[in-house]
Amino acid sequence: MKIFDGHCDVLYKMWEAQQKNETIPSFYSEKESSLRVTMPNMAAAGVAVQACAVYLPQRIRGSRRFTAALEIIDLFYEHIIKDERYIKPIRTAHDLEEVEKGGKKGALLTLEGADALEGSLLNLRILYQLGVRAIGLTWNFRNEAADGVGESNPAGLSQFGKQVVIEANRLGIILDVSHLAEPGFWELAELTRQPFIASHSNCRAVCDHLRNLTDKQIKAVIKAGGVIGVTFVPYFLSAKSKTDITDVLRHIEHLLSLGAEDHLAFGSDFDGIDETMIDLTSQREYTKLREALVKEYGENRVNKWLWGNWKRILTALL
Numbered sequence: 674m675k676i677f678d679g680h681c682d683v684l685y686k687m688w689e690a691q692q693k694n695e696t697i698p699s700f701y702s703e704k705e706s707s708l709r710v711t712m713p714n715m716a717a718a719g720v721a722v723q724a725c726a727v728y729l730p731q732r733i734r735g736s737r738r739f740t741a742a743l744e745i746i747d748l749f750y751e752h753i754i755k756d757e758r759y760i761k762p763i764r765t766a767h768d769l770e771e772v773e774k775g776g777k778k779g780a781l782l783t784l785e786g787a788d789a790l791e792g793s794l795l796n797l798r799i800l801y802q803l804g805v806r807a808i809g810l811t812w813n814f815r816n817e818a819a820d821g822v823g824e825s826n827p828a829g830l831s832q833f834g835k836q837v838v839i840e841a842n843r844l845g846i847i848l849d850v851s852h853l854a855e856p857g858f859w860e861l862a863e864l865t866r867q868p869f870i871a872s873h874s875n876c877r878a879v880c881d882h883l884r885n886l887t888d889k890q891i892k893a894v895i896k897a898g899g900v901i902g903v904t905f906v907p908y909f910l911s912a913k914s915k916t917d918i919t920d921v922l923r924h925i926e927h928l929l930s931l932g933a934e935d936h937l938a939f940g941s942d943f944d945g946i947d948e949t950m951i952d953l954t955s956q957r958e959y960t961k962l963r964e965a966l967v968k969e970y971g972e973n974r975v976n977k978w979l980w981g982n983w984k985r986i987l988t989a990l991l
């Protein structure tokens with residue numbers, strides 16, 4: 674049973690080290706303790722494809738943003754892809770098929786926030802050419818495209834944000850609504866001609882956090898044919914101080930009650946969080962989640978959630 678993980682921030686960790694002139698943590702070392710997503714962990718857990726986000730911290734402003742995104746993409750190719758015999762960038766449905774059939778791993782390059790575009794569709798097209806295949810319009814705050822969930826009086830999509838949606842549809846870049854404030858969510862849902870995803874968000878009805886989706890939003894993602902990546906961020910799972918796999922199961926139960934059987938997936942957010950769940954502390958421990966899920970729901974259903982649902986949307990859109 675293969676695993677597809679829809680979100681992690683391993684590139685951000687590498688880039689921060691590079692910015693501080695520190696040694697870039699090794700994606701390939703068994704001994705690398707500062708990363709939760711590594712090649713040895715992928716191998717141990719059976720993670721076949723990992724989505725790697727290009728995320729810019731808020732301190733990066735103005736005309737520094739696109740260059741910073743290029744630096745992060747450079748790390749993707751120099752430090753993660755490195756040798757395509759072992760791991761290849763997922764750019765087409767064919768790439769995904771190759772990973773599914775063979776022993777090769779895959780990595781999907783995604784953009785977390787249109788900040789990096791600096792308001793230019795040309796930059797979006799360049800990022801597409803460099804392999805970016807999914808885009809979230811915002812992180813938590815406002816940018817040229819839209820407002821994130823952290824804004825107090827969020828507006829919807831700007832004219833530029835609407836153009837990004839249309840151009841992403843045209844190019845074959847999957848739209849991601851995690852972090853997007855509700856007005857923008859509904860405008861995007863209305864405007865897009867393609868299924869869209871929430872790569873790393875949970876259920877608001879189970880855990881009342883702004884980053885989680887309301888039932889109405891979940892139903893809209895389902896109706897569009899999209900995918901919701903259940904995430905392992907402790908405070909998106911529960912208000913309790915300690916969270917474990919049973920909390921993940923509560924979100925899954927809720928999603929299933931809304932009809933998400935064919936839309937449920939996972940987006941861990943490993944390396945984007947300081948705290949983790951107590952029993953899912955790195956990608957390596959996906960095995961524990963898989964065991965718990967199979968016990969509860971059986972292999973066929975779990976196979977869809979760990980692999981098949983991501984595969985369906987990528988195959989349709991890439």
Ligand SMILES: [Zn+2]
Nearest residue numbers: 785852873945
């Ligand atoms: Zn995020």
